[in-house]
Amino acid sequence: MRTKLVFVALLAFMVSPALLFGAGTVSGKITYTGTPAKQKPIDMSKEPSCAKQHTTPITTETVVTGANNTLANVVVYISAGAPDESSAPAQAVTFTQKGCQYIPHVLAMRPGQELKVVNADQTSHNIHPLAKINREWNKSQPPGTPPLSEKFDKEEFIPVKCNVHPWMHGYFAVLKTSHYAISGDTGTFSLPNLPPGKYTLTAWQEDYGTQTQDVTISGNETKTVDFSFKAKPY
């Protein structure tokens, strides 16, 4: 699933001015310069039911890179200039705990959108989003229990962890805009259906922080905006 771009939430755009005036697209590539920190190996031997699900060594996912210095798991979104957005899509987003890892590692959603948390493992997890702007909560999810249904009300990048399995880390990106994408292994992203206007584009990487660039869409065109993060060696 990481080989493809993840596009979500275009439903909200059914009554968009884009349909009337033509729509532009912003696309680009996320890369890094320098040498990223080596990801740490994860020892799951304390949780055999998870360890046996992995045939290849598992590492942390703080920085996930692809060929040609591309960066995955970067959230790119319109942080300013987006038209007023309609309410959250009715469709839920799903966050799965499998093999004592979070799939996806970074999950984007809209305020008020339903978040389903699934435990596909044979062990108990606790889902602990360390929210600061939203409410922090912490729920146990033993194996075989139905998905948890939750939502967040405010825009925030929320670190998620499981206290039982301290290596499990992920992020919820709660975004006001419906125009967002998360880069895959190829580091590319595309934000289609943008009506003409001036926009600020923000790219967020969990370790490297955020970068912004302005872009103007004047009609039915595709603009290229690339981001380059300076890698932290440690």
Added chain:
Amino acid sequence: MFVLESQISAIDENRSRAAVNRQASSCLQRFRWGTFMKAASKRLAASCALTVTMALLSFAQEAHVGDLTGHAAEGKKHYRRYCVGCHGPLGDGNGENAQWIDPKPRDFTAATFKCRSTPTGTLPTDQDLYNSVGRGFTNSNMPHWDALTDQNRIDLVAFIKTFSPRWQSEKPGDPIKIPSEPPVTMQSITHGAELFQKMECWKCHGQQGRGDGPSAATLTDSKDNPIRPYNFAAGGDDSRFKCGVTNQDVYRIFMTGLDGTPMPSFADVIQPNDAWDLVHFLRTLQTNRHSRENEVLKAAGGKIPVKAPDANPPAQPENKNSGSGN
């Protein structure tokens, strides 16, 4: 502890900065500057008057428990005398003693509280906070404040609520319902022991509830400070839980979770009657404490017939008062 006059005024200044909203606070600062510099501050004062008044109104925070009504202005006096040393002038848990304290003093600006009757992720009730002040926190530096009057304590609760804007924008959650406790039986204890395995409580608390499970050493609270799981086996008849001493308190603890810590809520995954069974089992982990649960277990031979998962020896709490509770 002593607070010098100069410190008090510093506290006052910091305090107002923390509690009023950002806009009003910047107004206040500008106003002060304006006064000092004898600049034309009238217009500024007028434009700020409304925001400041609104902010001051939020100072008039109240708390209610039974017939008691707490007032933040009163609570502030007690806070300065009794609480500021640890919880700090800004209520962020960074008082001057905080660096020596483990676990760290509560940060009231986050409005995240361990002991609640309300679901995880919601604000506690006034009663919850009032109980916490009176009860204190076992295994921590927070003493029980019974030396204060009921009125003092409810005033403190009202003041504590001025540290976070959440108290203006959110309401406390609905307290979880606790059904009446069924009788303690061997069947109930056994089922509780099964739940202890199934819910994997032992991952942190250990098979004997000694707080030494496989994940125990890695636990951190929400501010990344190391934190220990509760050791059930420590202590005797005077042993207390983080949020109380009764069976109802134990029930409430694992159903609400202790927010800000690794202890999650089990409200979505444990049925009310099952929860009572778990309470009965947890009592038997308190091997040095006299309890109905331990009597029932002893009468049944002291062993719980539970199959534990592979490689994890079954819990076999002893029922003798011979342990060396630390």
